Structure formats: structure tokens, C-alpha cells
Amino acid sequence: MTSWKKYERFVAELCSEDYQSTNTTVMPNAKIKGCLSKTIRQVDVLIDSRFGDDRNRRIIVDAKKYNRPLNVKDVESFHGMMIDCSSKVGILVCPNGYSAAAKKRAQDFINLKIVSLEELEDIDLDLWDDCLSSHCDKKSKRGLVLWDAPMGIGALSSPVSISCIGKCDVCGDFHVWCWDCGKKFSLSDESEAKCNCGHPWFWLTAIEEDETSSNDHEHSMSVYLLLVTPSDALIADRKPLN
Ligand SMILES: [Zn+2]
Ligand SMILES: [Zn+2]
Structure with a gap:
């Protein structure tokens, strides 16, 4: 490097x-x-x-x-x-x-x-992990994943389930690290994935228009990482595209 x-x-x-x-x-x-x-x-x-x-x-x-x-x-x-x-x-x-x-x-x-x-x-x-995305290996320079602070998913499981979210510094793909089973996986844009725990939720990425809080710029799009539960889809993270 x-x-x-x-x-x-x-x-x-x-x-x-x-x-x-x-x-x-x-x-x-x-x-x-x-x-x-x-x-x-x-x-x-x-x-x-x-x-x-x-x-x-x-x-x-x-x-x-x-x-x-x-x-x-x-x-x-x-x-x-x-x-x-x-x-x-x-x-x-x-x-x-x-x-x-x-x-x-x-x-x-x-x-x-x-x-x-x-x-x-x-x-x-x-502290940075190698990117897990199959399309990341550009000229044998695989990216590294910068992890967020751990977050608790409390409403659906007891004890609270802990996961980290990260993003690759080359391809930008979201990564999820489940602390319950230790599995780490990547999600390219517009895909879905889950770990091995059998949680009643999965992770989904979707490109969507932002709900803007102000109108001083044209409408903007982001890649959203959603935590999809049986009753709801919660925003876990986003990558703005503009
Ligand atoms: Zn990558
Ligand atoms: Zn798990």
C-alpha cells in the first residue's frame, strides 16, 4: 500500500x-x-x-x-x-x-x-476488513471496509442483537457484520442478504429518491440500506449519489 x-x-x-x-x-x-x-x-x-x-x-x-x-x-x-x-x-x-x-x-x-x-x-x-464484494478487485487493489459503531436491533429480539454496518473505500458497497453469528457480508446496490442466525429480518439495498428537508436543490437520490422486518423497513444507512 x-x-x-x-x-x-x-x-x-x-x-x-x-x-x-x-x-x-x-x-x-x-x-x-x-x-x-x-x-x-x-x-x-x-x-x-x-x-x-x-x-x-x-x-x-x-x-x-x-x-x-x-x-x-x-x-x-x-x-x-x-x-x-x-x-x-x-x-x-x-x-x-x-x-x-x-x-x-x-x-x-x-x-x-x-x-x-x-x-x-x-x-x-x-481494524479495517478486506472488502467482500466480488466485483471490487480492481487491478488487484481490493478495498477496505470502514466499520460504523455497533448498533443494537432491540425491538425484535431478546437479548438485543448487535450488528455493524460498513462501507468499502473502493467500490462503496455496504457491508454488514452480525455479532451474533460473526458473519460478514457485502451488499451491492439493489440486492438483499441475511446472516445465518435466522433473525426475522433481512438487509436490502435500494436506490431511492430522498425525502428532502429543504427545496434549495434539485431532487436527490441515494442508495439506502434497509433493515426489513415483517412489519417495517427501517433505514439503517445511506450513500448519497448527489
Ligand atoms: Zn469494495
Ligand atoms: Zn447472524
């Missing part, structure tokens, strides 16, 4: 420690369609609302791989990307600091963060 790839994963892991919660989801290497450019933008880490489209929660993170300090131009081009990704908050991460002018230009809307490359030695990528 190149050290820059490791650096990207390290930044994703830091973000997941800082931002992952019941209401937000953290996606490493996300791809969303820009609202202005109409092209697919690659985002090193996308932090977004977990259950529906709420752009007020959206944060994009760019892990810059420069051997020099960031300058005003870097800040300005990142701000353009934030607008295209309809994100009001952005984090620019760099290993080598930034100029005073860049700091001034960033002002309130961009958070500049220095992550030193020495910290990479402490990162434990063993």
Missing part, C-alpha cells in the same frame, strides 16, 4: 471517530454528482446525514497529498468543490501546514487541519 493511500484511510478513520453517530454516516472515498458540474466528484471522506437528505449536516473532507504547505489557491479550489457538492462545511487536511494567507481565506467555512505523517505509524489498518 502506498503511504498516501494509508494517509487517506487514516483521515477517514479520524473522521469516523469524530463524526460517526446515530444521525451521521461517514463514507471513505465517496462519489457524488456535483450540482453545478453535473460530473461525478470524488470526495476523500463524506460525512452526511444517515437517514435522509439534510445538507446542513454535510461535510466534505479533502486529504491533500502535498509535500508543501497549502496556499490560497488550494483553499479557493476546495471551496469551489464544496459548493459543487452542496456542502456548507469543509475540512482540508494536509501533512505540511498552510500559509497565513490560506488560513485567512479559509475563515469560517473551511477548517484547516494538519495531520502529520508520523502519526501514520500508529494507525492500525487491521
Whole structure:
């Protein structure tokens, strides 16, 4: 693995420690369609609302791989990307600091963060699992799965059943890890799967239009991960497509 790839994963892991919660989801290497450019933008880490489209929660993170300090131009081009990704908050991460002018230009809307490359030695990528998706192996570079905090599924089982949800940082596929039986499995877009436990539920992915909380942008689509029970389909996670 190149050290820059490791650096990207390290930044994703830091973000997941800082931002992952019941209401937000953290996606490493996300791809969303820009609202202005109409092209697919690659985002090193996308932090977004977990259950529906709420752009007020959206944060994009760019892990810059420069051997020099960031300058005003870097800040300005990142701000353009934030607008295209309809994100009001952005984090620019760099290993080598930034100029005073860049700091001034960033002002309130961009958070500049220095992550030193020495910290990479402490990162434990063993916490990341290899992607289980059969179509992930692009040029023998299989992705790794960033796991969420464990979640309890309490209403239907006693004792509470625990599962983790994760996303691959190459193909983006959802992964589910059942702590009851230990099974881990991936779900490509628009598929369904379950573990070996015989739970009265299964997991389903579906591409659906978001229920928007505001009308300041065109209608948006996401891949939803749903927990389907005999009586309900609950949103467990989402990957925005724009
Ligand atoms: Zn993958
Ligand atoms: Zn299970």
C-alpha cells in the first residue's frame, strides 16, 4: 500500500471517530454528482446525514497529498468543490501546514487541519476488513471496509442483537457484520442478504429518491440500506449519489 493511500484511510478513520453517530454516516472515498458540474466528484471522506437528505449536516473532507504547505489557491479550489457538492462545511487536511494567507481565506467555512505523517505509524489498518464484494478487485487493489459503531436491533429480539454496518473505500458497497453469528457480508446496490442466525429480518439495498428537508436543490437520490422486518423497513444507512 502506498503511504498516501494509508494517509487517506487514516483521515477517514479520524473522521469516523469524530463524526460517526446515530444521525451521521461517514463514507471513505465517496462519489457524488456535483450540482453545478453535473460530473461525478470524488470526495476523500463524506460525512452526511444517515437517514435522509439534510445538507446542513454535510461535510466534505479533502486529504491533500502535498509535500508543501497549502496556499490560497488550494483553499479557493476546495471551496469551489464544496459548493459543487452542496456542502456548507469543509475540512482540508494536509501533512505540511498552510500559509497565513490560506488560513485567512479559509475563515469560517473551511477548517484547516494538519495531520502529520508520523502519526501514520500508529494507525492500525487491521481494524479495517478486506472488502467482500466480488466485483471490487480492481487491478488487484481490493478495498477496505470502514466499520460504523455497533448498533443494537432491540425491538425484535431478546437479548438485543448487535450488528455493524460498513462501507468499502473502493467500490462503496455496504457491508454488514452480525455479532451474533460473526458473519460478514457485502451488499451491492439493489440486492438483499441475511446472516445465518435466522433473525426475522433481512438487509436490502435500494436506490431511492430522498425525502428532502429543504427545496434549495434539485431532487436527490441515494442508495439506502434497509433493515426489513415483517412489519417495517427501517433505514439503517445511506450513500448519497448527489
Ligand atoms: Zn469494495
Ligand atoms: Zn447472524
